[in-house]
Amino acid sequence: MWNVHDRVNENLPRTNISVEAWHRAFQQTVDCHHPTIFKLINHFRLEQDHVEIEMERHLSGVIQPQASKNKYVQLSRRLQALLPTYDNANVIVYLRGIANNLEL
Incomplete structure (x- = not known):
């Protein structure tokens, strides 16, 4: 049975809107519907760099x-x-x- 009781209890988002927002933002950085594998890999590397920077900011106490x-x-x-x-x-x-x- 699907419900959001546990998600509310753990203070997690009740929807997947944040995932959809990330997907749309990533899709806009790639800027084409069918990128080559090399272009896609390059964009994944850029995204990984961004995530690592955000993780360090979080660990240092910077609150978004x-x-x-x-x-x-x-x-x-x-x-x-x-x-x-x-x-x-x-x-x-x-x-x-x-x-x-x-x-x-």
Whole structure:
């Protein structure tokens, strides 16, 4: 069964939008639909350099700003506040609390 309970509990993203954003950015740096293998390898090397620089920045304490909109940050906080009530609450009451935080 698919759900995001564990992801919210571990403070991980609930969607794969960040992966899609990385893929789009990488695709734009390659700048063609069918690159040669050598061009692709070169772009992977550049991406590896970028990742290593970002890892060093992270290890040195440089904090990147959150890219999430404030409403999503607030939603995550509300969902994390609901998680501890899962074991103690009636299932319907718990699900109602979750549903009150969803938009269609």
